[in-house]
Amino acid sequence: MKKVIRTSDFPIVRTKQGKLHGYQEDDVFHFYGIRYGRAKRFQLPEPEPKWDGIRDAKAYGYICPLMPEEEQPEESPMAAPGNSFEMQHVYWPMKEQCLYLNVWTKHLDKEAKKPVMVWLHGGGFSCGSSIEIPVYNGHNLCDYGDVVIVNLNHRLNCLGFLDLSSFGEKYKYSGCVGMADIVLALQWVRDNIEAFGGDPDNITVAGQSGGGGKATALLQMPPADGLYHKVISQSGALRNRPDTNIADEKKHWQTLGEKTVEVLGLTKKNIDSIDEIPYETLAEAVVQAGKELGMPQGMMLFEPSPVEGYYEGLASIVGFREETKQIPVMAGTVLGEFSFMHYLGDKKQYTEVEKYNILEQTYGKYTMSIIKEFRELYPKLDILYALSVDTLFRLQTLAFLNQRSQFSKAKCYNYMMNFIIPYMDGLAPWHCSDIPYVFRNVEMEPAHCTGYQYAEKLQKKISKAWVAFMKKGNPSTRSLRWSPYTKEHPNRMIFAEECGIEEKDDTKLLKLISR
Structure with missing residues (x-):
């Protein structure tokens, strides 16, 4: 039987924003639902303000609202709940204010300096959450590898990646604010992870599927420089598009934003009202816009939109940034x-x-x-x-590795x-069948x-290879x-x-x- 400890004054961690009260399960400390920021719709996020007193950190935070999905036939192996036997799913209360993260650690000593893995969830750039798949739970990997595990929620779909920059400076970053959330979470890790026994100078960003895509996208983001030191992409390399250019890529995502605004019956004069439209109405408009434009549906509808100096765009289009030459990659x-x-x-x-x-x-x-x-x-x-x-996924991953290995010093x-x-x-x-093996959670999946x-x-x-890569950049x-x-x-x-x-x-x- 597991041994769980939580008293009125234990375990408590002091972060730069305030105190958090988690719990201990066997040898691992759990801190859940840590709010790392807040954000207005379509705007860059801001760090969570300081607070007085002690915040509870024993329950997960809100997840990002999900897009309306077309129902799968009941006999389809992809239909829920039928496919929960192959890969279990957990659904959780949703809210636009969804910037929360979770931490697993064996140490609450600032001098412990343990390697840190920041895990980015899958679901493309459209759906998913840090707890959607139970095997994301970091307890076993933390315990086995003596590493610190962090995972997080961020804005997705039209809330995180709808490019409205055609409608003015206010919406300049709207097509990649979901990635901006991840950058903010990494800043939180840099500033606070020592209190959880982690080493802010040894951060591995990892993810599977969309999470792997997000991890590789960080290589193209100047504001993320210095916030991570290694990258793992599991079935997640982004599209290989060497035959296009960055202007066309940007226009592609702007067109989806423009068509969505048209579907909503808005114009440049009253565009600000899009900030108050109910999420369900906005999401349905984006789906309709995508269909009218002949764009891929479901999880494939969204990706980060380039913003010069912030997210430079796909490496297959613009090349890798010189600032990332020293970062080892496993894919x-x-x-x-x-x-x-x-x-x-x-x-x-x-x-x-x-x-x-x-x-x-x-x-x-x-x-x-x-x-x-x-x-x-x-x-x-x-x-x-x-x-x-x-x-x-295999062809995209090999294209990524071919380009990266010719460029990188690492x-x-x-x-x-x-x-x-x-x-x-x-x-x-x-x-997704690789995830239980990485997190040492195979027994969770029937x-x-x-x-x-x-x-x-x-x-x-x-799991041993993943821990080795976290520790020294070599698996x-x-x-x-x-x-x-x-x-x-x-x-x-x-x-x-x-x-x-x-x-x-x-x-x-x-x-x-x-x-």
Whole structure:
């Protein structure tokens, strides 16, 4: 049974804004719902003012309001609550004032100087929260690695990334205030993390999916310089768009803002009233505007919009900033991502001819070439898993690493998680399935515990590598030695039943599958 301690005067931490009262669970201190700032709609955030007395820090803070979503068919494996077996979700009270963060630590001594990981949640730039997925809980990783874990909520979707800059200086930053919130949270970490036993000079920013995208976006933000020292992007590299220019990119996001204002029936003369429009009305208008413009829907509708001197834009368009040359990066993906949903049952029931015929239905004349490449890359996997190979996240991640490794003085590291989960007769790892292993929370996810004999061993190897990277910018451990990634030597760490580094380029397979 867990041992929880909370008395009238313990544990209490003094931050620069005021005192916080959390609780201790076994050897880990928990401080939840710490307010790090406030923000008016579409404006840059401001730090939380100082307060008198002691604030409770035992419950999570509000999360950002979510966009209206199209319902999934009940039989869809992506439908909630059905998909909670594969990846559990938690929904929480929502409010526009959502700038809250959480801290897990084993020390309340300023001299402890432990490495810090600031975790950015997934959900694109549109949805999600710091507690949406229970396996974001930092207790186990904090306890195992003796590191400080921070995660946070920030503005999302139209509240954080709707570019209204066409309507005047007041809205100059509106297309990236969600990223500004993250910068403010990092400033809070710099100013206060010592009180939680953390080292403000050893901060790793990490995230998965949209969180990984946010982590890499920080590399393009001058106001974030000096606030972090390493980056981990899990299935989260932003779009690779070398064929466009920054002016067109900016106009793309401004157009969505302009169309939204048009849908709302507003003009430049009365644009200020957009600050008071009910959130639901605003969100519905953005969705309608996106549809009228033929833009991607759902989580893909939003990204940060460039603002000169604040967020410079995608590195694939403008290049990386010189100020980030010394920052090491680790980036990778899982084999299946959103392509994992091929319920073919026990693969042993098919003959080789039947397997070929199944693959041919999807890949046509490229089937034989795909089988050849797949077997060279994954000799221990059944060829039917070629149906589950993700191309979207993997291609973007490799493009990011190729560009970054040629630019950076610091090293880049790449990984591929291709462990097969016995659930449903064996599935390739899906989008988000890596998170429990990083946070040492595999037991929280039923799908990962269905006859999975090496889950505990794999969890240890993965979390140990992440902790090593947090500590020294190199994920190598005694049991797993990593070689850096370069375009000439595309080394990748394989996380599977047998783990190890290999120099193999999967670009050819990805391009064949993408045809």
